[in-house]
Amino acid sequence: PSSLTVLGLESSCDDTAAAVVHLRADGRASVLSSVVDGQVDLHAAFGGVVPEIAARAHAEKLDYCVKQALTQANTTLSDIDMIAVTAGPGLIGGVVSGVMCAKGLALASGKPLFGVNHLAGHALTPRLTDDVPYPYLMLLVSGGHCQFLMVLGPDDFKRLGGTIDDAPGEAFDKVARLIGLPQPGGPSIESCAKSGDPKRFALPRPLLDRAGCDMSFSGLKTAVLRARDAVVLEKGGLTPQDQADLAASFQAAVVDVLAEKTRRAFALYPDAAPRTLCVAGGVAANQSIRTALETVAQDFTAGFVAPPLALCTDNAAMIAYAGGEQSRFRLPDDLTLSARPRWPL
Ligand code: KG4
Numbered sequence: 507p508s509s510l511t512v513l514g515l516e517s518s519c520d521d522t523a524a525a526v527v528h529l530r531a532d533g534r535a536s537v538l539s540s541v542v543d544g545q546v547d548l549h550a551a552f553g554g555v556v557p558e559i560a561a562r563a564h565a566e567k568l569d570y571c572v573k574q575a576l577t578q579a580n581t582t583l584s585d586i587d588m589i590a591v592t593a594g595p596g597l598i599g600g601v602v603s604g605v606m607c608a609k610g611l612a613l614a615s616g617k618p619l620f621g622v623n624h625l626a627g628h629a630l631t632p633r634l635t636d637d638v639p640y641p642y643l644m645l646l647v648s649g650g651h652c653q654f655l656m657v658l659g660p661d662d663f664k665r666l667g668g669t670i671d672d673a674p675g676e677a678f679d680k681v682a683r684l685i686g687l688p689q690p691g692g693p694s695i696e697s698c699a700k701s702g703d704p705k706r707f708a709l710p711r712p713l714l715d716r717a718g719c720d721m722s723f724s725g726l727k728t729a730v731l732r733a734r735d736a737v738v739l740e741k742g743g744l745t746p747q748d749q750a751d752l753a754a755s756f757q758a759a760v761v762d763v764l765a766e767k768t769r770r771a772f773a774l775y776p777d778a779a780p781r782t783l784c785v786a787g788g789v790a791a792n793q794s795i796r797t798a799l800e801t802v803a804q805d806f807t808a809g810f811v812a813p814p815l816a817l818c819t820d821n822a823a824m825i826a827y828a829g830g831e832q833s834r835f836r837l838p839d840d841l842t843l844s845a846r847p848r849w850p851l
C-alpha cells in the first residue's frame with residue numbers, strides 16, 4: 507500500500523477530538539498529533555453525560571480541535587490525503603456535529619471522506635501502536651461498552667459476547683457513588699482498593715455458571731449496595747476501611763469475571779499461532795485488570811497488548827488510523843453519509 511496522511515474527527519461521547527495519523531507503506535503508523543478536549547467539568551454537576559450539553563460543546567469546539575491537530579502535525583488541509591470521522595455509534599447530537607464538520611472539510615478540500623465505526627476505532631488501536639497480526643482477540647471495556655471481538659481485518663469483526671446490561675466502567679462509576687468516592691469511579695475505586703481486603707465481602711461473579719462469554723455487571727452493583735447498607739445499618743456509616751474493603755471486593759469480582767470470560771473467549775480463537783490478546787477502552791487503565799488479563803494470555807501462550815492510556819480512552823487518532831486502514835479495502839463515503847446512534851460491528 508502507499509503511504510497516507512489522515513485527518514480524524516471524534517465526537518461520539520464527551521470528548522471532542524481531532525488527530526493526524528500517518529500510515530506508512532510498510533503498514534506501520536505514527537500519530538502526528540492527537541488533540542482531545544474533554545467535557546468532564548461540563549457534566550460534573552449532573553452525575554453523567556448530558557447529551558444536549560455534549561452536542562453543543564462538540565459543535566463549538568470541533569473547528570478549534572481540527573485547527574490544533576493540523577498545526578501540531580505541522581500540516582494543512584491541502585496536504586492531508588483523506589478525512590475520517592466517527593459516524594456512530596454514540597450520542598446522536600455529537601455524532602451529527604462531527605459528521606457535518608467532516609463533510610464541510612471534505613467538500614472544501616476535495617479530499618475523500620470515510621465514516622468510521624467508533625468501536626472499530628477502539629478495536630484497531632493495538633495495531634496503531636504495536637505490530638499485532640490479524641486475527642487477534644480484543645476485549646473492549648469502557649464506560650459504555652463491553653465486548654469480546656475477534657478482529658479478522660480492518661473492517662471484519664466477529665462479536666464473541668459481551669455485557670447483557672451495564673458496561674464495567676458504568677459499574678465502577680455507580681459503585682463509587684454508592685460508597686462515597688469521587689467520579690470518575692474507575693480511578694478512585696482502584697486507588698481506594700489498594701488498602702482494602704478483597705475477601706471481606708462475598709460478592710457474586712455473575713454469569714460464570716453460564717457457557718460462552720456474555721457478562722453482567724448490574725447485579726454486582728446491587729450486591730455492593732446491599733453490602734453497604736448492611737454496614738451502614740450496623741455502624742451508622744462507612745469508615746474509610748469499609749470503603750476500601752467494599753472497593754477491593756468489588757474490583758476483585760470484576761477482575762474475576764473478565765479473566766474467566768477471557769479464558770472462554772480463547773476457546774473460540776483459531777489455534778493458529780501467533781495469538782494475541784488485546785485490550786482497549788477506559789477500564790483497560792486498571793492495573794489489576796491488566797495484570798489478570800496478561801496472566802490469562804500467558805496461560806494460552808498468547809501475546810498481550812494494552813495500548814497506552816491516551817489511546818485506550820476516546821481519541822481521534824484511532825478513528826484516523828481505522829479510516830486509513832479501511833480506505834485500502836473500500837470506497838469513500840459521499841456527502842449522504844449519515845450519523846448512526848446505533849451501529850453494531
Ligand atoms: O473509554 P472511556 O474513556 O469512555 C467511554 O466510556 O467511551 O472510559 C471511561 C470509563 C469510566 O467509566 C471510568 O470510570 C473507567 O473508564 N475507568 C476505569 C479506570 N480509569 C477509567 N475503570 C477502572 N479502573 C480504572 N483505573
Ligand code: ZN
Binds near residue numbers: 624628648819820
Ligand atoms: Zn469509546
